[in-house]
Amino acid sequence: MQIDTFQTLADPSRRRIVEALCNGERQVGDIVERAGIHQSGVSRHLRILHETGFVSVRPEGQRRFYSLRPEPFRELDDWLAKYRGLWEARLDRFGAALEKQRKHRRPAHKDQRK
Amino acid sequence: MQIDTFQTLADPSRRRIVEALCNGERQVGDIVERAGIHQSGVSRHLRILHETGFVSVRPEGQRRFYSLRPEPFRELDDWLAKYRGLWEARLDRFGAALEKQRKHRRPAHKDQRK
DNA sequence: GACTAATATGCATATACATGCATATATATA
DNA sequence: TATATATATGCATGTATATGCATATTAGTC
Structure with missing residues (x-):
């Protein structure tokens, strides 16, 4: 279920x-440094991320290496597809693909009229 | 801020x-039928969606027509771009655009290996 | 076995928040 | 003005959940 991805x-x-x-797998201690919360909290979050399919674990001795799984991101992408028409409506599909390609090549669309 | 989009x-x-x-703008009562919660709840949710930039309002007499705004979806798309490599890594960018185009044309990728 | 390091978990707590009910506000209509 | 309709809001409540602390668990080292 994509239900609780959000x-x-x-x-x-x-x-x-x-x-x-x-950028690839990391062990818990590594993550703790970047997470800004206590190690126990990180551990619990990792459990949740695991339960919801975001990460997989590779135990190695006393350490556990976590890494991202693609599925939930793909689900998110699928969900989003329904709303792509909101900002690509005026383009046909081939044009949309080209547009997307341009955007990904040069990420120079940060400041849009808000 | 894309911070509270999720x-x-x-x-x-x-x-x-x-x-x-x-599929386009709707008035509140219309939405209530589909939301499965009380009208007051819908109203509050619409306020939140408005504050976070998801919807815009067009008052017309006593009714208020709400409609989606593209910005937060675009933000989501940008956020997701960072993780596209997870499932498109093996393709170069042009190939990725083509692949994406194929996927959007025929949404026949529902059942993937889990 | 004793000790240390890496990670997970039980407990207590604080906080956020979604919801329904009753009511307020605003607009239309008679 | 009185009344009806559409939407918003204050209040009270229940529930979820993020967090830290202390401790358990597991594995490596002496």
Whole structure:
């Protein structure tokens, strides 16, 4: 279920943990330094992230290496697809793909009219 | 700030409201039917969605028509871009755009290995 | 076995927040 | 003005959950 994907990402500490993992697997102690909360909290968040499919674990002796799994992100992407029309409506699909490609190549669309 | 975009979407009632708006503007009473909660709750959720930039309002007499704004969805898309590598790593960027195009044309990728 | 290091968990607490009810506000209509 | 309709808000309540502390657990080292 994609149901609680948003719920999981709603917590800022959890997002920081996810971000800490975006460049590959890390052990818990490593994550604690970046999470800004107590080790016990990180451990609990990692449990939640594991239960919701965001991370997988690779035990190695006393350490546990956590890494991101693609599924929930893909789910998020699928959910979002429903709303892509909101900002790509005027483009046909091929054009939209090209537009997206341009955007990803140069991330120069930070400041949009708010 | 994209900070509380996830927080906003974490609530299922709010997601139902967003979904109810995905085909264009609706007045509150219309939304209430689909939200599964009391009108007062819908009203409050709409306030939150407005504060976080998800919706805009168009008053018309005693009614208020709400509709989706693209910005938060775009923010979500930008956030997600950081993690696209998780499931598109093996493709170069042009290939990724094509792949994405294929996926959007035929949404036939529901059942993936879990 | 004693000791240390890495990670997880029970407990207590504080806080956030979603909800319904009753009511307020605003607009239309008679 | 009186009344009805549409939407918003104050209040009270229940529930979820993030956090730290202390401790348990597991594994490595002497």
